[in-house]
Structure formats: C-alpha cells, structure tokens
Amino acid sequence: MQISVVGAGYVGLTTAACLAEIGHQVLCADNDLGKLEKLNSGRLPFYEPHLDSLVQANVASGRLRFVSPAEAIEKGRAIFICVGTPPLENGEADLSAIESVARTIAATARGYRLVIEKSTVPVQTANRLWKHLSIYNASGLEFDVVSNPEFLREGSAVGDFFHPDRIVIGAESPRAVSMMKEIYGPVLTSPATCPVHSHCPPVHEIPLIVTDTNSAELVKHASNSFLAMKISFINLVADACEAAGADIAKVAEGIGSDQRIGQSFLNPGIGFGGFCFPKDLQAFVRIGERLGCDFSLLKEVEKINLRRAEQFVAKVKKELWVLRGKTLAVWGLAFKPDTDDVRFAPALNIATRLMAEGAHIRAYDPQAMQRAKDELPEVTYCLSPYEAAQNADAILILTEWAEFRHPDWANLAKAVAHRLVIDGRNLYSAHELAPHGFQYVCVGKPHVPQLPVATSAKELVVSQVPVASPLSAPTVSASMQPQP
C-alpha cells in the first residue's frame, strides 16, 4: 500500500521504516528540513538499535523516501499522524501539530484517505479530527479516521513493531478496519524473520483488538498509566524493604510470580522518566478532570515518582555527608538503556540536584552524552566509566546499560578516591563488590557495611581483611556505622 507517515521522531521514523520493511511503499515526512536532509544522507537524528540498518536498506530498495509533509499528504492513501504532542504548562497534551496536519490533509488531499492517529492523544481526539477534516474539506475529500495507538518502547522499538503483544484499531467503518488489517497483515501472520532476531521467538497469535476510536485512545493512556503505577508501587515496597530489612528482589519475585500480576515492570529504582510516562500520566489526570472522574490515584503515582530523585540524593548525602567539593562518578544519563534520550531522565534530575549541593560530576553514558551536554554543560563528560571514576568519592549507577554490568572492580578500586557504589538500578550485589573493598548501597535492600579496606595497592597487601559474607553483617568500627 502507498503509506505516508507524518512526523519523523522516535515513533514516526520507526513506524515508517518497519512498514517499508514489511513491503509497503512509504513516504516519511517532517517539517524539520534539517532532519530530512540528515535522513536523506543516511544519518539518523537519534539512536535506536537496528533502526539505522533498516532505514538504509529500505531507502536503498526504494520502498522508503523522506519528503515534505505536502508531498506525503498528497500521495499517501493511508496517512499515519506521528507528530509530537508535548505537555502544555497545565499538563494537557498540546495537539496543535495534529490539528495542523489535519488542516493540510483537508485542504490539499483529493479522493480517499485513511487518516491514522498514532501519536498519543486524549480520548475523543479522533472525533475532533473527523469534525475538523469535515469542516476544512476543500475538495470533496473522502476519509476515515482511525486510532491506532503505538506501544513501541525506545531501545527495543523495532523488535516491538515486529512482535507486538497486541494491535489496537479504533475505527468506525468496515473499510477502515479492512485497510488496517491489510497494513499490518505481514506482522499479524508473524514474520519468519525480523531485523532483530536471526530466529524469531515462537509464533503466537497476536490479538487484534478492534474497537471504537474513543476506546482505542483510552487503551493507550490507561496502559502507560498502569505501567507507571506498577513502577511507583514497587518503589514504595522498596522503601518498606529498606526500612524493614527485607530484600526487594525476593519480594518482587514473590509478587510477580502471581500470573495476575506478572514479573515485568517490578524493578525498583530512581523512578520512571522519558517522554512518555511522565507526560502521559499528567495528561491522563487532566483527561480525568475534564471527564469529571477522580484520578487522584494517578496524582499519587506521579508524586511518588517525583520523590525518587530526592530520595536518591538523600542516600548519597547519608554516605558522604557534605557534598560540597566531592567528586561523583555518574554512570548512565539516558532515561533507560539502549537510547540516547535524556528527556525527563531521572539521571539528569539527580545530577542537577547533586551539583546544586556543590558536588562535581564526572559522567559517562554510551549514547546520551551529546544530548546531556545541551542540558548540563557544567558536567565533566568522560570517555569511559573508568575515566569517570578517577578520584571519585562515589560511583553512582543511574542507567542500567549492559556495559556497566561486569566492570573491572580491581581497576576501579585503584582509580577511585573512596570505594563506594550507590546503585539506583540494582545492577550488583554487596557480595560481588566486597572482595574489592567497595561499600555497596542500592535500592530496597538492607545496607550491609563492609570492613574498610586500604586504598593503595601497598596497603592492600598488609591489610588482608576477611571478606564479609552477604548473610552476616561484619563487625564495623564506629566510623563505618551507617548514620541513623
């Protein structure tokens, strides 16, 4: 099918490249001419695993082209609207970019168009789109409006497109439903191979949920809000674990083994970030207010999340007392691994708070440093996690990148000024770090202080201290006792 995608951001570009990969002719458009130029020269405006090769292959095959919005709207039989819906001051979604695309479609398109709303929008936006397209219809345009929410996660968006948990189609006409089935046909029948896996996971039937547009729009906001609620919930339980001396990993395993709850999204930490959960949660609260529904539950979810950064900084202060003049190594800046996205990233919030207390930050992230530099130019950006750790008073783990999972602790022990790891993502265990003399503080687990170990190689030989078992707290000197 001849398909157009308007908006070449994280969602639009991934959707366009994946639709081309499953055999459609795709025109991808953006208002940002600089971005189009970059894409046409084979460069991506952001990092997303597997997307660059997918774009290059489909441009080379002629199935994917980058064009102006006017050309995309003129030529696409199905038009996916994937433009941004950023938050307004009051938390509501700004729909002006969607309105503008609708007006251009109404004013310039001829014949039939399937207008597909993919951007995350408040319930009843499809109704508004329909009215708007009718009002501004200049030349007998025939159209249907469909809501087709996206569930792509940054960092695994390509895989999510090819192996969705479900496809939701909100449509009011059989013609629209049948066109949507044609578009997603190759995904619904499960591809033998996809660009991510050499052998795809076992085929299961992908639920196709066909409903009215209002219900489809609600599925999106309700899904993201539910996942955000799950994270805030496990973060509360993690607080209880710390206070009571329990282990959140075991508690989460115990909770999540109930199939009604499930294991995923029960990782505690420094809170959720990114451009989806924080803004979608706020927007859903505003939608509730507009509809006269009490969504105070979601306001609490947001409050709990906002406290996470504050609590993490309090942990750093509890260990280091005064932060003025201290050097802190920050590992990870992106809001999650496998992306360069730092929008609403908890790491940036935490770094800002630590710098306000007078700490000096030496940071490393495998992909997000360029974007972080625009937000926090005063940070010292380093070429490796080891460089960041030089003379640090503590290493802070703020994004769980795979490359941080097995560092060379012996080398790090020599590089740092003080052997302390404060882990906001629970990547390690006290047991693993103890032989190298590191104190380990994480989320939702009792802090077992380790015996102090000398900091120079020479001293290390003389002071062969016994290594603490993770199950029995060693005797510690008064100066090493955690502060109340």
Ligand code: UGA
């Ligand atoms: C989220 C949804 O998962 C997608 O389904 C949706 O399509 C997308 O938003 C969107 O609306 O566009 P994304 O924001 O890319 O995707 O990332 P997630 O993997 O959902 O993580 C969001 C945040 O929650 C991250 O900061 C992550 O660190 C945090 N998180 C996640 C936790 O703190 N704990 C967990 O157990 C899981």
